[in-house]
Amino acid sequence: MNYKSITGRIAATTVALFVSTGVANAADLFERGSMKDAPVERERPEFSANVALTTDYIFRGASQTEEGPAIQGGFDATYKMFYVGVWGSNLDFGGDGNGNDVANIEIDIYGGITHKFGGVEADLGVIYYAYPGAEDAGAELDYVEVKFGLSGNLTDKIGLSGTLYYSPEYTGETGETLTYEGGVTVALGTYGRFSPSFSATLGYTDFLDAAFEDGSYTYWNAGVEVGFAEKFTLDLRYWDTDVDSTNTFLGEDGTDERFVATVSASF
Helix, strand or coil: CCCHHHHHHHHHHHHHHHHHHHHHHHHHHHHHCCCCCCCCCCCCCCEEEEEEECCCCCCCCCCCCCCCCCCEEEEEECCEEEEEEEEEEECCCCCCCCCCCCCCEEEEEEEEEEEEECEEEEEEEEEEECCCCCCCCCCCCCCEEEEEEEEECCCCCCCEEEEEEEECCCCCCCEEEEEEEEEEEEECCCEEEEEEEEEEEEEEEEEECHHHHHHHHEEEEEEEEEEEECEEEEEEEEEEEECCCCCCCCCCCCCCCCCEEEEEEEC
């Protein structure tokens, strides 16, 4: 199977849909009249921020903090169909053998476009994962991913999502990767100020470079989120993977089963 061809076709089709939508929006704008006409109320960019404290920073089933806690936070801006943002977390990738920490911080910069087609929302974006000051002379940790996702509601309480991530050169210079993720969210009602929901994710990271094919693995999680006081969320989640000692990329350390608690706030 030609993964590049498949990914290219998906991206081309999606871009075409977004462009056609943008042209339609532009036509609507001109139909309203010129700037000399009566004042038109204009949409303004929306800004938000988030902060979180977690018992373990898990990324695709693997601990990024040697099973220790992390403080995380980010900022987002949206304008119509466009969005950009930045997010950061502390890390612990262990030592490099010379008394130096491999990496202590991760900063992600991302942007993209979203649009609804009927009851389905499409998301096409790019994410740059940066590890400032990392001791990674042997293998560059920074990398870029392109993502394409679809999400929608099966019922008024059940939501489904699917996302494809592609990296031409994954972290640690491990070559091309494709990551597939599927998720489900079930709203459990509202009880006073509390709004609990159940969610689960199943993912698979596929290393396409022959030297790292044995590193491909499956990961999953399931848990309950409880929203309260409008801005706060408590997340209690179980994580696990099928990684074992034969995995050439991850190994078993930090990928075994565990429970993770996270409290977050958004503003």
